[in-house]
Amino acid sequence: MVTMRDVAALAGVSQATVSYALNGDPIITESTRAKVLTAARKLNYTVNLSARNLKSGKSGALGLVVQELQNPYVTQLADAVSQYALTKHMQTVIQQTLYRQENETSILEHVTSAFCDAVIFSPSKLTSKQIKSQLNGKPALLLSSRDSNPEYDVLDTPAREAMYTATSYLLETGCRKLLFMGMPYIPLNECLYSVDSARLRIAGFEQALVEHGIEPSPSQFIQPGGWNPAISRAAMLEYLDQHAAPKLAGIGQTQLTLRSTLTESSV
Numbered sequence: 001m002v003t004m005r006d007v008a009a010l011a012g013v014s015q016a017t018v019s020y021a022l023n024g025d026p027i028i029t030e031s032t033r034a035k036v037l038t039a040a041r042k043l044n045y046t047v048n049l050s051a052r053n054l055k056s057g058k059s060g061a062l063g064l065v066v067q068e069l070q071n072p073y074v075t076q077l078a079d080a081v082s083q084y085a086l087t088k089h090m091q092t093v094i095q096q097t098l099y100r101q102e103n104e105t106s107i108l109e110h111v112t113s114a115f116c117d118a119v120i121f122s123p124s125k126l127t128s129k130q131i132k133s134q135l136n137g138k139p140a141l142l143l144s145s146r147d148s149n150p151e152y153d154v155l156d157t158p159a160r161e162a163m164y165t166a167t168s169y170l171l172e173t174g175c176r177k178l179l180f181m182g183m184p185y186i187p188l189n190e191c192l193y194s195v196d197s198a199r200l201r202i203a204g205f206e207q208a209l210v211e212h213g214i215e216p217s218p219s220q221f222i223q224p225g226g227w228n229p230a231i232s233r234a235a236m237l238e239y240l241d242q243h244a245a246p247k248l249a250g251i252g253q254t255q256l257t258l259r260s261t262l263t264e265s266s267v
Helices: 004-011 015-022 030-042 049-056 072-087 101-115 128-135 159-172 197-211 229-242 253-264
Strands: 061-066 091-096 118-121 140-142 178-181 247-250
Touching: 004 015, 004 030, 015 030, 061 072, 061 101, 072 091, 091 101, 101 118, 101 128, 128 140, 159 178, 159 197, 178 197, 178 229
Parallel strands: 061 091, 061 118, 118 140, 178 247
Antiparallel strands: none
């Protein structure tokens, strides 16, 4: 097994110089760095990351835990986080939970807490207290929260406000027959002050209806049997076969499916 001592001998420098050069330390001149890198390539030397991490206490990895990677929004988010992490000389470990509590727990316990210096987490089941208990003091940023007083900073989307604005716009342009795709009907008083983003979207939709003199009803809500484009498209086509085309509001990936389904149906 090739060691740092071998690289130092071939390059004609000390082991400390090899270490500094491989870590990009600015005290090493470019000519010396080039000599060390050439020696390392000739010997097929690779840095022992486990040893380095053990010594420094850092892995240089950032964990990104999301609910599903097939969602276009999540794909763009992962790309943005990964690109920014690279500017800070960090690698991104991306995991998906698929909305399952056992996956959230397993990822935190076996991947994120073991290999990552910090985590950006989008929980669907665990509370911030449960997340904190598994991160062993590592810093975290939550993309949503399951509790009203989270243990970490939360980067929340204005779910209720956004849906309220979109629904109000449709109503003010003369649309009266609106449909909410993606969740079942929940009375306004049960979701208005929720911490769940999906429920907050329902609240925004219903609040706009009420303010425009329309009483929300269960018939205005469609909940597909799953969270993927094929299932959402099938649910929408079934509705269109039985009803005149409504104006649509929805959540997440379902919105993209709605557009393509209406186009296919010449609506």
